[in-house]
Amino acid sequence: MVKIKTLSNGIRLVTEDIPHVQSVSIGVWVRAGAVFEPARSAGISHFIEHMLFKGTHKRSAKRIAEDVDRIGGHINAFTGKEATCYYLKTLGSNFSKGADILSDMFLSSRFDRVELDKEREVVCEEIKMVKDSPEEEISDLICEELFHGSPLAKSVLGTPSSLANVKPATIRAYMRRHYTKAGLVLTAVGRIDEGEVCEELERLFEATPQGSPHDETIQPGFEPRFRAKEKDIEQSHICLATKGVSLDDSRYYSMMLLNSVMGGNMSSRLFQALREQKGLAYAIYSANNSFRDTGYFDIYAAVSHKKVKKAVTAIMEQLMGLESEGVTEDELSMAKEQMKGHYIFSQESVNGRMFTAGKNCLLLGKTYTPQEVIEGIDSVTLDDIKEVSKLVSDPGSYSGAIIGRRRDMSKLITPRAAGALAPA
Numbered sequence: 001m002v003k004i005k006t007l008s009n010g011i012r013l014v015t016e017d018i019p020h021v022q023s024v025s026i027g028v029w030v031r032a033g034a035v036f037e038p039a040r041s042a043g044i045s046h047f048i049e050h051m052l053f054k055g056t057h058k059r060s061a062k063r064i065a066e067d068v069d070r071i072g073g074h075i076n077a078f079t080g081k082e083a084t085c086y087y088l089k090t091l092g093s094n095f096s097k098g099a100d101i102l103s104d105m106f107l108s109s110r111f112d113r114v115e116l117d118k119e120r121e122v123v124c125e126e127i128k129m130v131k132d133s134p135e136e137e138i139s140d141l142i143c144e145e146l147f148h149g150s151p152l153a154k155s156v157l158g159t160p161s162s163l164a165n166v167k168p169a170t171i172r173a174y175m176r177r178h179y180t181k182a183g184l185v186l187t188a189v190g191r192i193d194e195g196e197v198c199e200e201l202e203r204l205f206e207a208t209p210q211g212s213p214h215d216e217t218i219q220p221g222f223e224p225r226f227r228a229k230e231k232d233i234e235q236s237h238i239c240l241a242t243k244g245v246s247l248d249d250s251r252y253y254s255m256m257l258l259n260s261v262m263g264g265n266m267s268s269r270l271f272q273a274l275r276e277q278k279g280l281a282y283a284i285y286s287a288n289n290s291f292r293d294t295g296y297f298d299i300y301a302a303v304s305h306k307k308v309k310k311a312v313t314a315i316m317e318q319l320m321g322l323e324s325e326g327v328t329e330d331e332l333s334m335a336k337e338q339m340k341g342h343y344i345f346s347q348e349s350v351n352g353r354m355f356t357a358g359k360n361c362l363l364l365g366k367t368y369t370p371q372e373v374i375e376g377i378d379s380v381t382l383d384d385i386k387e388v389s390k391l392v393s394d395p396g397s398y399s400g401a402i403i404g405r406r407r408d409m410s411k412l413i414t415p416r417a418a419g420a421l422a423p424a
Helices: 044-051 061-070 092-108 113-131 134-146 168-178 194-204 252-263 269-277 305-325 329-347 350-364 370-378 382-392 407-413
Strands: 002-006 012-017 023-030 074-079 084-091 184-190 226-230 236-243 281-290 295-303 399-404
Touching: 002 350, 012 194, 012 350, 023 092, 023 350, 044 074, 044 084, 044 113, 044 168, 061 074, 061 092, 084 092, 084 350, 092 184, 092 194, 113 134, 113 168, 134 226, 134 236, 134 295, 134 399, 184 194, 184 350, 226 407, 236 305, 236 382, 236 407, 252 269, 252 281, 252 295, 252 329, 252 370, 252 382, 269 281, 269 305, 295 305, 305 382, 305 399, 305 407, 329 350, 329 370, 329 382, 399 407
Parallel strands: 012 184, 226 399
Antiparallel strands: 002 012, 023 084, 023 184, 074 084, 236 295, 236 399, 281 295
16 A cells, blocks of 8 residues: 655655565655756756766765665666656665665765766767657657747756756755755655654655745646757658646546547557558657646657658548547547556556656655556546547647758648648
């Protein structure tokens, strides 16, 4: 059973004892991400994530890696728009040693200037790697257009010029604001002793600054915008996006199921229409992306340069077909089984359970039991699907981004230019 407890020092702790496993996943979740960053130091949250692996006052970077290996563990981290997570998976019997490594990184990292300059170059190489992958780059481009003027438009990685402004003092000031007890959630999922976990984590993280919670609400305007980027590549990469739902929206499960019907799997409408029937694309899918206060639904396709208009028209046809024809009972039933299967598979991993519980506690202040999730999925009706379909079925509500060989491509991804708003 997942439990949320506030320790005596104010830090929130999420635990789940799973007696039949031998491992434990320890997570340190921080309310720090791209949305909180000043433009001058954009990318600092992700940069800090890297720097916490570069050495503490008692462990070098190599020693951190060696100590993790000594306990048969695996350590990693990731940064998003709203949160950063550091996590370590190890044997349940090595919980204390694993927690000590994470707390040491979290509270005692040195931010040595030489190491910082080296890691800055590493992150700049990561930025180049994303720009060499159109499928990843277009994700940033569509967010810049869809969330224009909103903190959600910011890239997680930042830019080489913004990272040049990140110094040890900049990092420490940012961490004093965001790496606080108020913005921290600790998690321990797997073979644990709950009393030991509470006592150990309370002691290890006691030195975390108190801080204040983030109460800002982000509500973008979602005015349709279009952007094209010229690049000498073999395919055109298209992304169309519109307003979706937040993590805590009562329509969340309905939206997830609608996404499954539209482009979430091989039997979905977009996959069948654009790949199987028309042969326009190898990669075609949709996704539901939810944040604390809002969300978006997007459709991605990679097609031949000459087939952009046909592909966009075919996508728009599927959107308008959703409005005119709706979703069938059979489609909804398949989507429910798929979504339940994906959820259950993820919960068979201690990391998967830790990710779900930690994120929900940090962003929503609560967690959901597996029974609540399954019941939420099963409770969705065709009327619920019809209601959320209104959010995504209007081609005129979409923003668009495209990466290809021509500068004037943006006109090809607008609904009217694609010929989808008027009869052929």
